[in-house]
Amino acid sequence: MxxxxxxxxxxxxxxxxxxxxxxxxxxxxxxxxLMQQIGEAFAxxxxxxxxxxxxxxxxxxxxxxxxxxxxxxxxxxxFKKQPSRVLNDNLRQTVVTSFTKGTSYELTLAQxxxxxxxxxxxxxxxxxxxxxxxxxxxxxxxxxxxxxxxGVLIExxxxxxxxxxxxxxxEVYALARIGRLEKDRIEFLPADDAH
Amino acid sequence: MxxxxxxxxxxxxxxxxxxxxxxxxxxxxxxxxLMQQIGEAFAxxxxxxxxxxxxxxxxxxxxxxxxxxxxxxxxxxxFKKQPSRVLNDNLRQTVVTSFTKGTSYELTLAQxxxxxxxxxxxxxxxxxxxxxxxxxxxxxxxxxxxxxxxGVLIExxxxxxxxxxxxxxxEVYALARIGRLEKDRIEFLPADDAH
Numbered sequence: 001m002x003x004x005x006x007x008x009x010x011x012x013x014x015x016x017x018x019x020x021x022x023x024x025x026x027x028x029x030x031x032x033x034l035m036q037q038i039g040e041a042f043a044x045x046x047x048x049x050x051x052x053x054x055x056x057x058x059x060x061x062x063x064x065x066x067x068x069x070x071x072x073x074x075x076x077x078x079f080k081k082q083p084s085r086v087l088n089d090n091l092r093q094t095v096v097t098s099f100t101k102g103t104s105y106e107l108t109l110a111q112x113x114x115x116x117x118x119x120x121x122x123x124x125x126x127x128x129x130x131x132x133x134x135x136x137x138x139x140x141x142x143x144x145x146x147x148x149x150x151g152v153l154i155e156x157x158x159x160x161x162x163x164x165x166x167x168x169x170x171e172v173y174a175l176a177r178i179g180r181l182e183k184d185r186i187e188f189l190p191a192d193d194a195h
Numbered sequence: 196m197x198x199x200x201x202x203x204x205x206x207x208x209x210x211x212x213x214x215x216x217x218x219x220x221x222x223x224x225x226x227x228x229l230m231q232q233i234g235e236a237f238a239x240x241x242x243x244x245x246x247x248x249x250x251x252x253x254x255x256x257x258x259x260x261x262x263x264x265x266x267x268x269x270x271x272x273x274f275k276k277q278p279s280r281v282l283n284d285n286l287r288q289t290v291v292t293s294f295t296k297g298t299s300y301e302l303t304l305a306q307x308x309x310x311x312x313x314x315x316x317x318x319x320x321x322x323x324x325x326x327x328x329x330x331x332x333x334x335x336x337x338x339x340x341x342x343x344x345x346g347v348l349i350e351x352x353x354x355x356x357x358x359x360x361x362x363x364x365x366e367v368y369a370l371a372r373i374g375r376l377e378k379d380r381i382e383f384l385p386a387d388d389a390h
Contacts, residue, residue, distance in 0.1 A: 023308075024308070032265035033268075059257060069227040070231060076227055077224050078224075078254070113219070
C-alpha cells in the first residue's frame with residue numbers, strides 16, 4: 001500500500017535493525033483516515049472469502065480492525081491479554097510469549113463469541129515472529145472456527161512470522177513489507193497488494 | 196442515544212448493583228456499525244468546539260474513539276497503561292487507581308503528541324468513579340493542553356464520576372446513563388442527547 005509505505009518513510013523510526021517505531025500514526029497517535037483506507041484495503045482483498053468475523057489482539061490492532069470489520073459488515077472480536085490464567089469454564093486461553101519484549105500473557109476469549117460456524121480474518125499492526133498470530137490461531141482452533149487469513153499493516157520480512165504462517169497453510173496479506181532495517185534506514189519488499 | 200439504550204437492554208447483563216457487562220457489542224465483541232453511529236453522535240455534539248485531537252485510554256475506548264476522530268477529522272491519541280513508572284524524559288505519566296478492579300497503572304503519554312495548542316475531547320466506554328477520566332485530564336494539564344469535554348458511551352450515574360468532572364468545570368456527554376442496576380434489571384436516566 002503505497003500510502004502506508006510513504007508514511008513509514010516519512011514518520012517511521014528505525015531504532016535498530018529489529019525495531020521500527022510508528023508511534024506517530026499507528027501505535028500511540030493514530031491517523032483515523034489512514035486506518036479507514038487500511039480497513040478498506042483489507043476488505044477489498046478478503047471480501048469474497050465468506051468472512052463472518054474479524055479478530056484482533058488488544059490494543060494496537062483495534063483501530064484498523066474496527067475499520068476492516070466496518071468495511072466487511074461483520075463483528076469485531078478483541079482477544080484480551082490477561083496477565084494470568086483465569087479459572088472460568090466460559091473462557092478459552094493460550095499462552096503467548098513475545099520474544100521482542102521478553103514477556104508472556106494469556107490470550108483470552110469468551111467462548112460465546114466464536115463458534116464452529118465462524119470464518120475469521122485476523123488483523124494486527126505488526127507481523128514479526130508470528131507469536132501473536134499463532135496464538136490467535138490456537139484460540140480459533142479451540143473454538144472450532146476456521147482461519148480466512150492474516151492481514152497485517154507491517155511485516156518485518158526478515159523475521160520468520162510469515163514463513164511460520166504460510167507453512168501452516170494460512171495466507172498472509174501485508175500492506176507494507178520491511179526487507180531490512182538499519183538505524184535511520186528502511187528498505188521495503190513489494191507489498192502483497194502491489195500487483 | 197436510543198439505539199445504544201435498546202442494545203444495552205437487549206444484550207447488557209446487570210451482574211450486580213454495580214457491574215454491567217456489555218461484552219457482546221462494546222468490550223469484547225464489538226459492533227462496528229454501532230461504533231460508527233456513536234462516533235457520529237459525539238462528533239455532531241462537539242463539532243463546533245475547535246477540537247484538535249481525540250484521546251482515549253487503551254483498550255475498550257479505542258473503537259468508538261477511532262470513529263469519533265474520523266468523524267471530526269482529527270488525530271486520535273491512545274494513552275497507554277504501563278504497569279510501572281518508566282524513566283524517560285520524553286514520557287508523561289500519572290498513576291490511575293481503579294476502585295472497581297482494585298488495580299493501579301501508570302497512564303502514559305509520549306509528550307510529542309499533545310501540546311499547549313491542543314484542545315482535546317476525551318472518549319471512553321464507561322464513566323463510573325471518574326478515575327480514568329481524571330487521570331487523562333492530569334496528563335492533559337501536564338501537556339498544557341485544554342479539555343473540550345468528556346464523551347462516554349455509558350455513565351453509571353449512581354457513582355460519582357460525573358459530579359467530580361462537572362465540579363472541575365468539564366462537560367460530560369453520556370449517550371446512555373444508568374440510574375440503577377439490580378441483578379437482571381437496568382434503569383436509565385435521560386441521556387445527554389435526549390433533548
